Amino acid sequence: MFSNLYRQCLVEKHFVYNLFPLCKWSQCFASSQPELATESTIQAFEEPEKRSIKLEQRFIYPEFLPDPKIEWRNSIRERLERQDMLKRRSQIEIPEFYVGTIMAVTSFTPHSTSKKNRFLGICIQRKGCGLRATFVLRNIIDNLGTEVAYHLYDPTIEKIEVIRLEKRLDDELFYLRDALPEYSTFPLDMEPVILPDNTPIPVNTTQVILKPRPWVGRWERTDFKGINREHMMTLISDKMKMQIAKHQKPWEKYDLMKQYRATIPEEEQKEIFAEVYSQLHQLELGKKKSKRIRTFVKPKKSA
C-alpha cells in the first residue's frame, strides 16, 4: 500500500519534471500519455530498461534484500554479506528458482564413500535473507516423504541444478506433507527441462487433494490457492467448518503498518540492486556464455 502511495507521488513528480523533455520528444510519444499511472510509463521516462530490471530482481534474488525487522538492520553487515554472496555466486552457479521449482542439489558429505550426495525434490519453502537464505526440498523416496533443508550459500554445496523451472500458486507448499503422495513424488533421475530464453516462468496451477486428517497444519483456516477446497471441506467436521470464519483476519490487508514492517521500501530496494546489479549482470552473462559452450556438440561425420 505504501509503495503504491509512493508510486503515485513518483508519478506526479515525474509528470512535472518530465513535461519539458516530453515536449522535446516526438509527438507520438506524448500522445500516448493518458495512462500515466501505470508503472510502464514511469519506466519510459527515466532509465528506460534499468528500472524495470532492478525491480524485477527482488523476485529473482530475494535474499539480497535484508530482513525488514528494524532491530536486526545493520547497513555495514548487510553490505558485507552482499559482497560475500556475490563472491560465492562467482564460484558456483546459483540458478533462478522459485517455490514449486523442481531442483537437485549435490553436496559434499564426509559420511558417504563417494563423498557426494545428491537430492532431488520440489522446493517447498524459500526464506531467509543474506547468507542465511535457505530452501527446503521435498520428495517421496521409497514411499517415505523426505525433506532436506539447504543453505543457499553453503560452501559444501557443489552444484544446484534446476530440473523444472516453475512457480506454484502459493509462497510455501507445506501442505504437500498432507497431500496425496503423487503430488510430491519425483524420480531421482529426472531429466532437466530447458526453457527457451526470455519466456515467462510457467505457473503450475494444480490444486492438490489432501489426505484425510490428521494433518500437520490447520489448512482449512488458511487461504492457500493450491489446495482443492471443495475436497478439503468433505474431510473436516462441522465444528471445524464453523470455526473457519472465527479465525479469519479480514482486517489484515488494511493494516498498513504491518505491511510496512514486513517489506523493504522501494527506494532502498533500488539502492541495493543498483549496488549489486553490475556484478550480477556480469555473472549472468558468464553463465550464458558457458551454457552456450556446453551445448555445442561437434557434428559427427556421416559415412
Add this chain to the structure above:
Amino acid sequence: MSFSNIFLRPFHTSKECYHIIKMSRLRVVDNSEIGRRAMAEGKPPKCIHVYNKKGVGTIGDKVLVAILGEKKKGILVGVKKHQPPRVPKFDTNNIVLIDDTGTPLGNRIHVPIPVMLRTILKEKTFAKGVDYTKILAIASRFV
C-alpha cells in the same frame, strides 16, 4: 476470544515438536517378523526408554520399545522432528529392531536412511562392545 475460553481449553496451542520421548509411537521399517506383524496389526511399537542423557531421541539413538507385549531394542533411523540443514527429515519416526549384540532382527530396510547414520553408528560401536554397523549393511538406500 473470551477470557473463560482460555482456561477451559483442555489442550495446548503451541506447535508440536515431534519429539521422541517415552510413550511415543514409532514405525518399524525392517522386515523382521515381529516388526511386520506389529505394523500390520495396527499396533506400532511404543518407546519406553531413550538411551541418551536428554531423554529425547534423534537419528542414531537407541530406544527400548514395547512391541506386541515384548521388550525390544531399536535404533532410530529417521525422525520427524525439525532437523538442521542438510540432514533429512522424514514423515515418520522410523526404527530398526536390533538384539543385544546390535544385530538387526530383519535382513532388509525398505525406506531410505540418512547418510550421516554411517558416521554416527561407527562412532557408537566399540571393539568388544555392541556392533551397530550391521544396520548399514541391510540398508537399501541412503539420502
